[in-house]
Amino acid sequence: MKKTFFKIMCGLLLSGAAMSQETVYPAKEFKGRLYLKGATVHIGNGQVLENASILINNGKIEKIGKDVAPGDAKVIDITGKQVYPGLILSSSLLGLVEVNSVRATVDHTELGEINPSIRSVVAYNTDSKVTNTLKSNGILLANVVPQGGLISGSSSVVQLDAWNYEDAAYKMENGIHFRMPSLLNRSSSFFGAPSTQPPVDVVKRGLEQVEKAKSFFREAMAYANESKHAATNLKYEAVKGLFNKSQKLFIHCDIVKEMLVAVDFVKEFGMDVVIVGGSESYQIAPLLKTNNIAVIINQPHSLPTLPDDDVDQPYKTAAALQQAGVLFAINDEDGQTRGRNLPFNAGTAVAYGLTKEQALQAITLNAATILGVGDRTGSLEAGKDANIVVSEGDILDMRTSIITHAFIQGRQVDLTDKHKQLYERYKHKYEIN
Incomplete structure (x- = not known):
């Protein structure tokens, strides 16, 4: 009986291994020249080239256009297809959470309120089952963001075809994340029942937390201005980049009151600030433009923040920011889709005022610029990394978007x-051809 049980278990394990994602290996570095022939190429900056080809040399785009010759390059014929820059998820828990309800697979938060020295990238799991589903939807890079506390730590941009976090790292510690405390008093009742707890002034408590964060940044700025330190402070060291603008401060907030505090951070500290969330950013778009504050619209497929907002306001916000000249990116923060709907969120914005190329730019070049990697990726231009997606149809339309090829730094990745x-598996089980 024991031998029979052992054989059955071995068979199940072997059959599981045959079907497992562990057999999907990261692509090897591609040395040499690669030629993508004859497709409609969406550059990512608003330009579209018909019947164009792309020449890749050692992972970089060498030439792009209608008259590009292949020479001795390996040719991949993609005639009639659509070519795009690799899509970028601007704010994500990818690799930090596998199954929300399983605590052992959740590693995104540390204890304490002020944790700028926490590095999300070291917890990034390259073996996540979620990662490959994103590549199948054209998403090739993601910004991995820590959670919790007042100052959560630093995010890093990763490419989604790697053996470990060192291989995945595309830009390390690109920004520090500040979680804006709530500045909105809400009713304490629940389903009409009065609360038994004493009332709390949420706004007062929130402003106290903001002042606590500002005090930390004032001390950190003084530390950064010192020519020599009596002792090394890891928390202050972690935010030095904010003051020389090699890092950005990502402030997570939604309502106008909170975004006005973000403007104060720019005025007091001179930091490069990005608002993450920004559901009411359309109300102060000119002010954001004046202060060079970018916005990551975290979840366009959502209800309005406040009852007085138009029910379709989340869909219209991108067009309002575009019209005001605010640099913005579109994201997919939904815990159910786990980022897969990123191109379709951008597609929804097309129905509410953006052009298709503007929507594409919001998930490619705009996102890359906001995350500090716009000089390397985000558009299909000579000299940039060959992060390229090929689709049979419109990548913003879930009915026609079928990704056939994807390249990260010139490497063709397994989809x-x-x-x-x-x-x-189930086609085989039910004998469906």
């Missing part, structure tokens, strides 16, 4: 994922 494996 197998757990969803596709299960699809094939």
Whole structure:
């Protein structure tokens, strides 16, 4: 009986391994020249080239256009298809959370309120089953963001085809994340029942937390201005980049009152500030433009923040920021889709005022610029990394977006994922051709 049980378990384990995502390996570095032939190329900066080709040399885009010759390059014929820059997820828990309800797979928060020295990238799990599902939707890079506390730590941009976090790192510690405390008093009742707890002045408490954060940054600025330190302070060291603008301060907030505090950070500290969330950013778009504050619209597929807002306001916000000249990116923070709907969130913005190329730019070049990697990726231009996605149809339309090829730094990546494996498994079970 024991031998039989052992054989059954071994068989199950072996069959599981045959179907597992662990057999999907990161692509090897591609040395040499690669030629993508004859497609509609969406540059990512608003330009579209018909019947164009791309020449890649050692992972970089060398030439792009209608008259590019292949020479001795390896040719991939993609005639009739659509070519895009790799999409970028601007704010994500990718690799930090696998299953929300399983505590052992959640590693995004540290104890304490002020943790600027926490580095999210060291907890990034390159073996996440979620990662390959994103590549299948054209997403090739993501900004991995820590959670919790007042100052959560630093985020890093990763590319999604790697053996470990060192391989994945595309830009380390690109920004520090500040979680704006709530500055909105809400009713304490629940389903009409009066609360038994004493009332709390949420705004007063929030402003006290803001002042606590400002005090930390004032001390950190004084530390950064010292020519020599009596002792090394790891927390102050972690935010030095904010003062020389090699890092950005990402402030997570939504309502106008909170965003006005973000403007104060720019005025007092001279930091490069990015608002993450910004559901009411359309109300103060000219002010954000004046202060060079960028916005990451975290979840366009949502209800309005306040009852007085238009029910479709989340869909219209991107167009309002575009009209005001605010640099913005579109994101997908939904805990159910885990980032996969990023291109379709951008597609929704097209129905509410953006052009298709503006919406594409919001998930490619704009996102890259906000995250500090716009000089390397985000658009298909000579000299940039060959982060490229090929689709049979419009990548912003879930009905036609079928990703056939993806390249990260010139390496053609495997687009197998757990969803596709299960699809094939049950096609086989039910003998569906």
